[in-house]
Amino acid sequence: MMDMMSRSDLEAALREIGKTRYHSNHPFQMMLQEGRLSRDQVQAWALNRYYYQSMIPVKDSFILARLGTVEMRQEWRERIIDHDGSPEERGGIVKWVALTDGVGLDRDYVMSGEGILPGTRFAVDAYVHFVRERSLLEAIASSLTELFSPNVIGIRTKGMLEHYDFISRETLAYFDKRPVQAKRDSDFALNYCLENATTPKEQLAVIDALKFKCQVLWAQLDALMHAYVEPGNLPFDAWKPGTMLASQPSQAAE
Template identity: 40%
Template sequence: MSEDNKPWSREAFEQQLREQGQAYHIHHPFNVMLNTGEATPEQIRGWVANRFCYQVAIPIKDAAVMSNCTDRDVRREWIQRMLDHDGYEINGVRDEGGIEAWIRLGLAVGLSREEITDLRHVTPGVRFAVEAYVNFARTRPWQESVCASLTELFAPAIHKQRLATWPEHYPWIDSEGLMYFRNRVTQARRDVEHGLAITLDYFRTREQQQRALDILNFKLDVLWQMNDAMAVRYGLPGQAPIPDRPAAVR
């Protein structure tokens, strides 16, 4: 077997996965604008409203992963992700979940609950990217969907960045609205351990490992495209926003 076809060791494969973080949307100009204090209130509200489309799709995506998964032990652990986002009330213990925490972020930046939840501000590009990700989870083997979730490898850094910079740059945002980011710093680390172990176990040949990198880059493209769409709609520093597409005549 040539070196080009030889599988990477488990450690080398993990390193290859982690190196894909160079394309994570923490580096996108729209996110950089948000986290360096250059965003206007309208741009922040636009980001929060559009990202809600992604937030509500996460448990739907996770349900699709579970519906394709034949491994009971994986399903037992994976269901925690749905509970994290949808919330739960079990034996008197109540957690409102990440979706509600995101709504509270929206309220803190000046959106109403109705305009967050009815998705009226979501751009076509964001909607298309989110639907592509959910469709991937519905139609691909569950192990591939687990691999796609590994953008969580890079998520704690972006949440910590927001927690470190937003209170200083945007003191008008109630700090309670940042609870989603605080929660996800811990949750994402836990989820990564599970998803990474599955990926390292399943993608064993060099061809499979290359496929895993392609899958992870597909998910990175989804997140980058969402930021592209928001940058077009709301503008970047020194750029004017592009107006919404006119509504269709019916």
Template identity: 40%
Template sequence: MSTPDIQPWSRIEFEQQLRAMGKRYHIHHPFNLRMNAGACSPAQIRGWIANRFYYQFIIPKKDAAILSNCDDRATRRLWIARILDHDGYDDYQGDAQGGMEAWTQLGEAAGIARAELWSLQHVVPAVRFACDAYVDFARRSPWQEAVCSSLTEMFAPQIHKDRLAGWPSQYPWVEEQGLTYFRTRIPLAQRDVEHGLAVTLAYFTTRAQQEHALGILKFKLDILWAMLDAIDKAYPA
């Protein structure tokens, strides 16, 4: 337990503490390790894609919930881009198609029909529960805390790079054009982290607040880990 007389971390120290939470990221989950080693079956890959799609499905709702609580105009102007990143914008073609469309193309490249993916019929209850809990957190929390929870994006670029490096040879039956999602998310994650960190470092200034921020980030990391626990159980080797 922290006490009021404990000095807060400096901004540099606080950021180091946040980044150190990467040891809990689901890149280290046994299912992800097997997937990156090329050891998953087609059924497991398709099961992962279908269930992870539900996470893509709720992200715009989560971001809209943050906007609904946010009274800072500058933050709203920046944060709305995240909704468009997933839902798409302009003519919805090419880079403007959005993350949900890119993930749909991943599903199709792996043999999952668009209608089948969007029906959510393969989403297991624990994955749905975890994702819905994340949306509920964003609705009920101060917007700065919900922003802090998004900082799992700090750890995302490497997991995307791993898939881009390994999947073409490990899972050649997945058409390579389906990997667009992983490629496009790398620069977007880096952009989002810059803004999310700025909000978090400015808002959580006492030691108690900083430790609370670590707890928020752990909560989000636990959601991602729990999703893979559920997928791992639903699609055994």
């Protein structure tokens, strides 16, 4: 059995996981931000990641249902508001549709989820099931990948704008507010985990939950790499490059 870690050691252990296992280190992510993907491959990425984005408020709703206090729910509901938006302000999901519009995919097709890879669906659904079935501490800990996203978003956005002429700043508007939101959310979640992991077993559970979440993100890029970068592996019913394109030069979603 491992010993109890200090609060700062646990935080350091969590941050170390991000340095090594966060999907910013995945070869597909490198290719994306270094301009080494074709337009087809960027479309495949945008299409598949839409499913992940669309399920974020679902997984956050399951967590919301389990938080148990007014104060906690007040904090956590902000995540859902950020993603679902309001009549006055576009949410993250609509902004992601602007991204799939921007790269030229048919909007109805994207939102149907029909052409996503089974590997995408299984990984994302595993995340939703995880937050329902594991302890509340683990459910919250699984959100901690947001500790690592603010820095990566800058690199990716810069790289994509530089390398792909079919990508505009408006196409990538999804990412504009994410660093601030992610910092607010991950500060809260990290503090919760450091406070509430009061045994070595719970500390280990927090670490394992974060590793699990890194697997969820990594496996999605593995599936994209296998299907759209390595030739000859496209699964049945998966989106075929050159199909389901927007019928006219696309504008960002309203």
